[in-house]
Amino acid sequence: MQHVSPIREPLVTGGKTYADITEDVCRQVEAKPNVRWMIAMGVSLVFLGIFLYSVYRTLWFGIGEWGLNKTVGWAWDITNFVWWVGIGHAGTLISAILLLFRQKWRTSINRAAEAMTIFAVICAAMFPVLHMGRPWLAYWVLPLPNTFGSLWVNFNSPLLWDVFAISTYFSVSLVFWYIGLIPDFATIRDRATGPIARRAYALLSMNWTGSAKHWSRYETVSLILAGLATPLVLSVHTIVSMDFATSVIPGWHTTIFPPYFVAGAIFSGFAMVLTLMIITRKVFKLEDYITLEHVESMNKVITLTGSIVGVAYITEFFIAWYSGVEYEQYAFINRATGPYWWAYWSMMTCNVITPQLFWFRGIRRSLTATFIISIFVNIGMWFERFVIIVTSLHRDFLPSSWVMFSPTAIDVGVYVGTMGLFFTLFLLFAKFFPVVNMAEVKSILKSSSGISHTTHPGASMHGTAPNNSHKHD
Amino acid sequence: MTSKKYILGVFDDEDVLLNAIEKTRAAGTKIYDVFSPYPIHGIDDVLGIQRSRLPIVAFFCGLCGTSFALWMQIWMLGFDWPMIIGGKPHVALPAFIPVTFELTVLCAAFGMVITFFVISGLRPTLKVPVMDLRSTDDKYVMAIELKEGIDIQKLNDLLRSNGAIEVNEKEVVK
Structure with a gap:
């Protein structure tokens, strides 16, 4: 029954048993928070404080606190929105698309990646809501009767599509994540010793027993949710890209945007997953679950999507020239050689050149190199959105309105503040929720741990039924 | 008892x-x-x-989402308060596709998950229901x-x- 592949590396190393998996994952949920966690939480809370202060300034004094001007009406806020949403996409890719492709290496990273999705979307949602200036009227984006003060919403506008896309994406991701958490909450509940922990996890685990019938339905639900989330995640970034592509601004008005944005989103999201996972596996001693094999697989996805993004950059440039439209041509020449050349070339270096280093196996399997490159990719993808948004706007059709954009301290504060929000949520998740999907890792253990499990005497006496063998491979 | x-x-x-x-x-x-x-x-x-017949539930919930989204957009922009937006027809179906798609996915996912919870008796409870921990x-x-x-x-x-x-x-x- 135990299958040891001569080619593939085991997905779980260290000769783990089922009980070891439970123990390793539940350890940090049950233990008191350690010093490293407390320090990380402290730093995150400082950044959360910066966020709250910047939001207070933005709401009390208005959008004038940001560096926006008449020509550049969209800058850091939308850059950050697209950046965060893009990061979120990797979680859905890992949990949904890789589930459909039966990529079993996803099992030990999908939980944390999905959590990242949810927290990233929360951070992303802050920006359009704050940019409204009057977020207490945010419900006006919903299709409410026009007696509320506005007319019906405009269903022809990509900004409204965004409202539906982001809220659907958030809700469906949350449900998908929660469904996956239920069996693991049950495991924690059944181990819990304290009355508060037992009750809290009992509530969260929703009466879960692990009955065969429930598991059967659970698997069906997961598969269908994956099938729904896959086109959903593609639609979300497609719609985000349409915020730009359906306008008539040179540099934005291109049909290449939807696939280019989706590839970029997955690219940046995988980089963020790697940044987080390399730290998480170290801090929580999960090296046997998140192995070099996982890191290498993710690096391959980064190389692929990074190359797609690189091709898209070059295609955009070519099409600008080929279109024969002088405004379009100028927009691109201005990007590469204008006053924002440094942003353009940072983007090119970080997104096109650095991921190509992953062609070398040694770099692909080096944690230090991967960590550094993942940070580069995160920075590069932020610059990509900044370049697309600001350089396309700052020199418009009328040279008299050409300006530069410079962010204010509040702009910076809101942005680094959302990182505080993100890491606060992620650290709370890492402390109170199981960071690795125990049930899923257990389900692949037998076929991919690479070691034989010792079975009890009863099993060796009766053996494993040969007529069942075909059902487990 | x-x-x-x-x-x-x-x-x-x-x-x-x-x-x-x-x-x-x-x-x-x-x-x-x-x-x-x-x-x-x-x-x-x-x-x-x-x-499990849950995929069938998902399909019909999705269908409800599609119909509702189309009805909502056509009625609101086409009949209840028609406005000319960008010189396009009042009922601009291609522009209605994104919202229709999102509501289809939303209804299919939530309909299926809620059905799953109800038929499997999954609900927040304080008791520990398993027979052997x-x-x-x-x-x-x-x-x-x-x-x-x-x-x-x-x-x-x-x-x-x-x-x-x-x-x-x-x-x-x-």
Whole structure:
């Protein structure tokens, strides 16, 4: 029954048993928070404080606190929105698309990646809501009767599509994540010793027993949710890209945007997953679950999507020239050689050149190199959105309105503040929720741990039924 | 207060369990339920669990979402308060596709998940519902309801001879 592949590396190393998996994952949920966690939480809370202060300034004094001007009406806020949403996409890719492709290496990273999705979307949602200036009227984006003060919403506008896309994406991701958490909450509940922990996890685990019938339905639900989330995640970034592509601004008005944005989103999201996972596996001693094999697989996805993004950059440039439209041509020449050349070339270096280093196996399997490159990719993808948004706007059709954009301290504060929000949520998740999907890792253990499990005497006496063998491979 | 008694066969290997399920069913014993820490592939066949019809629920919920989204957009922009936006027709169907798609996915996902929770009895509760606490960790538990006329000793022998590491009795008060 135990299958040891001569080619593939085991997905779980260290000769783990089922009980070891439970123990390793539940350890940090049950233990008191350690010093490293407390320090990380402290730093995150400082950044959360910066966020709250910047939001207070933005709401009390208005959008004038940001560096926006008449020509550049969209800058850091939308850059950050697209950046965060893009990061979120990797979680859905890992949990949904890789589930459909039966990529079993996803099992030990999908939980944390999905959590990242949810927290990233929360951070992303802050920006359009704050940019409204009057977020207490945010419900006006919903299709409410026009007696509320506005007319019906405009269903022809990509900004409204965004409202539906982001809220659907958030809700469906949350449900998908929660469904996956239920069996693991049950495991924690059944181990819990304290009355508060037992009750809290009992509530969260929703009466879960692990009955065969429930598991059967659970698997069906997961598969269908994956099938729904896959086109959903593609639609979300497609719609985000349409915020730009359906306008008539040179540099934005291109049909290449939807696939280019989706590839970029997955690219940046995988980089963020790697940044987080390399730290998480170290801090929580999960090296046997998140192995070099996982890191290498993710690096391959980064190389692929990074190359797609690189091709898209070059295609955009070519099409600008080929279109024969002088405004379009100028927009691109201005990007590469204008006053924002440094942003353009940072983007090119970080997104096109650095991921190509992953062609070398040694770099692909080096944690230090991967960590550094993942940070580069995160920075590069932020610059990509900044370049697309600001350089396309700052020199418009009328040279008299050409300006530069410079962010204010509040702009910076809101942005680094959302990182505080993100890491606060992620650290709370890492402390109170199981960071690795125990049930899923257990389900692949037998076929991919690479070691034989010792079975009890009863099993060796009766053996494993040969007529069942075909059902487990 | 009614209480039911169950015989619990505890296993520690999924293949032994699958074999034991087949043997137990072949011996004419009705299995109440099997509890495992993760989904065991192939258990549906040996236990005779029908394929779930939840995908059908998802499909029809999705269909409701599609119809609702189309109706909403056509009625609001086409009939209730028509406005000319960008010189396009009032009912600009291509522009309505994104919202229609999102609402389809939203309704299909939530309809299916809510149905799953309701039919499986999944709801927030304070009690710990499992029969053997180890069944969410590393053991597989086969529960057989103890009815009139079941010979406990025979059942014990059957389970043990098919690889159960323990056979326990459990009373559940409903």
